[in-house]
Amino acid sequence: MVRKLVIIALVLAAIGAVAFWFVTMPATVSASALPPLTPNLDNGKTMFYAGGCAACHATPNQEDKTRLGGGGALKTPFGTFYAPNISPDRNDGIGGWSEANFVTAMWKGTSPAGSHYYPVFPYPSYQRMHLEDVRDLFAYLKTLPPVQGKARDHDLPLHFRIRRMLGGWKFLFLDGQPLQPDPSRSEQWNRGAYLVNAPGHCAECHSPRNLLGGIIESQRFAGGPDPEGGDGSVPNITPAGIGDYSERDIERILETGDMPNGDSVGGPMAAVVGNISKLAAEDRAAIAAYLKSLPPVEGPKHP
Numbered sequence: 001m002v003r004k005l006v007i008i009a010l011v012l013a014a015i016g017a018v019a020f021w022f023v024t025m026p027a028t029v030s031a032s033a034l035p036p037l038t039p040n041l042d043n044g045k046t047m048f049y050a051g052g053c054a055a056c057h058a059t060p061n062q063e064d065k066t067r068l069g070g071g072g073a074l075k076t077p078f079g080t081f082y083a084p085n086i087s088p089d090r091n092d093g094i095g096g097w098s099e100a101n102f103v104t105a106m107w108k109g110t111s112p113a114g115s116h117y118y119p120v121f122p123y124p125s126y127q128r129m130h131l132e133d134v135r136d137l138f139a140y141l142k143t144l145p146p147v148q149g150k151a152r153d154h155d156l157p158l159h160f161r162i163r164r165m166l167g168g169w170k171f172l173f174l175d176g177q178p179l180q181p182d183p184s185r186s187e188q189w190n191r192g193a194y195l196v197n198a199p200g201h202c203a204e205c206h207s208p209r210n211l212l213g214g215i216i217e218s219q220r221f222a223g224g225p226d227p228e229g230g231d232g233s234v235p236n237i238t239p240a241g242i243g244d245y246s247e248r249d250i251e252r253i254l255e256t257g258d259m260p261n262g263d264s265v266g267g268p269m270a271a272v273v274g275n276i277s278k279l280a281a282e283d284r285a286a287i288a289a290y291l292k293s294l295p296p297v298e299g300p301k302h303p
Contacts, residue, residue, distance in 0.1 A: 024164050024166075029108060031100040039135060041136070043133065045140050046279060049275045050276070053137075055271040055274070056083040067145055067147050069093075070084045070085040070151040071085075079155055085151060088143075092149055093146060097112055099138055103134050109121065115163050117166075122201040124173060124204070126201065128194075188289050195279075195286060195287050196290055196291065200276075207223075208299060222300070223241060236297070236299045238299075244260075248288075
């Protein structure tokens, strides 16, 4: 009887191991899935600023925000991550990447070497981007100056260094679906929804997270604790938090950083404004219209 139980346990363990292997397998996008395209560099530049690429990847302590040598630290409850070099340098950046490598990274969170990226790289939002926008962004990045030097390794507890486990996280929180327009809404609203939810990845900071680090969808955009720790908090950007702001107030914040109460945005949001201010005024108006349309959602209590 004991022997049979041992055999059953071994068989179940083998089945579990095989299932785990397939579930956690890094997904990729093949080059054959990319139809011919003439890149639109102007649109790529728009995606660059909408996505806030420089906010994380620009080399720290230098004025030129197009030098994307990485190295900036991002503290989280799971450890400290260091943004990689995404300049066109062939050795230290992404200059040696194929277009399929870049689309795979943005949509699937998988590196050219076939390992999982940590979701501090906001591919759960970037997966919503249109294929043409991702490809235009890649073409624009290749026009920027190459920067030598690699960022240091992430500073993480030992159990978070097993990247294969991230496949399980993706199984739970990554669905691979691009954002679909709502035909009942205006073109402006759909543009705002796209910019906020896809390249802008606003929910990644402005939403509370569960114990596994996934966004709590029922409180999307409802703010939460500062992911870098301390006593601060990220504001609620549904009408429950910004209901007194007009669309023009929101546009002005995104353009200048000036708040209706005379204060100015600070911290990471200042870098966001530095990027969003470079978008067309129509895009900022679309973002404002979308945010004002959200249902009010009460978020976690602030410290």
